[in-house]
Amino acid sequence: MKILKFGGTSVGSPQRMHSLVELITDGKPKIVVLSAMSGTTNALVDISQALYSKEHDEAGQLIAALEKKYTEVVNELFSSETSRLKGFELISTHFDYLRSFTRDLFTVNEERAILAQGELISTALFQFLLEEKQVASVLLPALNFMRINANAEPDMEYITENIRYELNKYPGIELFITQGYICRNDYGETDNLKRGGSDYTATIIGAAVRAEEIQIWTDIDGMHNNDPRVVNSTYPIAKLTFDEAAELAYFGAKILHPTCILPAKNENIPVKLLNTLQPDAAGTIISSENQAEGFRAVAAKDGITAINIKSGRMLLAYGFLRAVFEVFERYRKPIDMITTSEVAVSVTVDNTDDLVNIVEELNEFGTVNVDSDLSIVSIVGLFPADKPGYAGSIFDALRNIPVRMISYGGSENNISILVDTKLKKQTLLALNKGLFGLE
Numbered sequence: 517m518k519i520l521k522f523g524g525t526s527v528g529s530p531q532r533m534h535s536l537v538e539l540i541t542d543g544k545p546k547i548v549v550l551s552a553m554s555g556t557t558n559a560l561v562d563i564s565q566a567l568y569s570k571e572h573d574e575a576g577q578l579i580a581a582l583e584k585k586y587t588e589v590v591n592e593l594f595s596s597e598t599s600r601l602k603g604f605e606l607i608s609t610h611f612d613y614l615r616s617f618t619r620d621l622f623t624v625n626e627e628r629a630i631l632a633q634g635e636l637i638s639t640a641l642f643q644f645l646l647e648e649k650q651v652a653s654v655l656l657p658a659l660n661f662m663r664i665n666a667n668a669e670p671d672m673e674y675i676t677e678n679i680r681y682e683l684n685k686y687p688g689i690e691l692f693i694t695q696g697y698i699c700r701n702d703y704g705e706t707d708n709l710k711r712g713g714s715d716y717t718a719t720i721i722g723a724a725v726r727a728e729e730i731q732i733w734t735d736i737d738g739m740h741n742n743d744p745r746v747v748n749s750t751y752p753i754a755k756l757t758f759d760e761a762a763e764l765a766y767f768g769a770k771i772l773h774p775t776c777i778l779p780a781k782n783e784n785i786p787v788k789l790l791n792t793l794q795p796d797a798a799g800t801i802i803s804s805e806n807q808a809e810g811f812r813a814v815a816a817k818d819g820i821t822a823i824n825i826k827s828g829r830m831l832l833a834y835g836f837l838r839a840v841f842e843v844f845e846r847y848r849k850p851i852d853m854i855t856t857s858e859v860a861v862s863v864t865v866d867n868t869d870d871l872v873n874i875v876e877e878l879n880e881f882g883t884v885n886v887d888s889d890l891s892i893v894s895i896v897g898l899f900p901a902d903k904p905g906y907a908g909s910i911f912d913a914l915r916n917i918p919v920r921m922i923s924y925g926g927s928e929n930n931i932s933i934l935v936d937t938k939l940k941k942q943t944l945l946a947l948n949k950g951l952f953g954l955e
């Protein structure tokens with residue numbers, strides 16, 4: 517069994533959906549995970565925002581605009597009148613549901629229910645298309661088996677048991693379609709795996725059914741050596757280890773959801789990154805196979821805040837770091853980077869939730885400074901601790917960049933630096949030239 521995940525662009529138009537049917541109907545058993553059509557989740561976020569701020573007219577207009585788009589999709593997607601009617605009925609059910617919130621109280625739960633509509637619609641339409649083309653397939657509702665626990669982590673035991681139960685209901689069926697991104701939480705409510713979460717759905721399902729391979733199909737020919745949204749000359753990387761891919765995903769390579777590599781790594785299932793627009797391109801293979809030492813890629817993560825705690829008492833005081841980290845632990849706040857000196861420690865976090873309370877508590881230990889609008893730039897590859905030259909090449913490349921923090925030696929796969937976000941592009945360009953020889 518293989519898992520194939522198709523992102524927003526891959527289902528972004530009726531033509532793309534037709535090409536997708538071609539791509540997946542080779543008779544081999546597979547579970548196909550679909551995202552919402554591109555732009556839909558963003559539109560649903562805007563609708564939620566308008567409802568949250570009680571701008572009901574604005575929400576109504578946004579809903580109408582999105583419904584118009586889907587009406588056109590349904591018109592174009594199907595060739596028979598019967599399928600078209602089924603499509604229109606589906607669309608009106610979902611949009612009547614969205615409209616119902618323009619009169620109701622609006623809560624976080626309802627926001628999550630709204631965000632789930634994109635994947636529910638794309639998969640239902642795609643299943644109708646397969647039915648019209650007489651391809652035997654079953655639509656598996658992700659809400660019947662995808663679940664996160666109280667820590668917002670996938671409940672692998674529940675998922676494994678329930679997806680197997682769902683699959684066993686359909687002996688003889690080789691093609692299953694399901695929604696990416698959406699799940700239930702600990703309370704059984706509709707929730708999601710955070711933006712870009714369909715990749716995570718694919719690797720979680722892959723681990724649950726012990727798939728032979730997970731394929732992430734998107735709009736680019738694999739993981740590139742630098743962020744193609746920022747830097748012009750980049751190239752696809754043929755092979756990555758799970759650890760390298762996990763570092764790149766976590767530190768900003770948008771092609772992968774930040775934590776989606778772990779389930780595949782845990783079960784040692786190779787992940788291929790492939791391009792729907794160029795299906796024959798080699799793409800990237802992520803596996804446990806060792807790779808040569810050297811620089812593989814750089815990525816950048818924005819929205820970083822640095823917190824610096826300076827204390828006379830840190831000098832020779834064991835227990836100081838523990839006390840500082842306990843504050844972050846109490847607020848369940850992950851720390852991305854840490855650097856220390858004899859009198860100070862700096863850490864970075866990737867959102868400002870609870871920051872005011874955290875800073876207030878840290879004030880007890882010394883003088884606290886907070887800096888925002890920063891980016892972590894991560895250099896990923898294999899840098900054995902006993903091999904010279906890697907730090908030298910990086911420092912050389914960054915000769916003209918004011919670097920705020922450096923984290924080296926935490927793992928052999930990642931060297932991270934912190935810069936002002938306004939210098940991100942310059943930093944990525946400098947590394948592209950210095951480490952990869954690309955202008």
Ligand code: ADP
Pocket residue numbers: 522523524525526551712733734735736738739740741742743744745768769770771772813815
């Ligand atoms: P999908 O909707 O298919 O999930 P995404 O937009 O989430 O697609 O991810 C693909 C995009 O990731 C690419 O179009 C590219 O702009 C962006 N991206 C950022 N960094 C990288 C990288 N290092 N390699 C490849 N793509 C990257």
Ligand code: ASP
Pocket residue numbers: 523524551552557558634696697710711712713714715
């Ligand atoms: N549709 C969701 C999003 O836009 C999930 C995904 O595309 O992976 O974030």
Ligand code: MG
Pocket residue numbers: 523712715770771772773
């Ligand atoms: Mg994505």
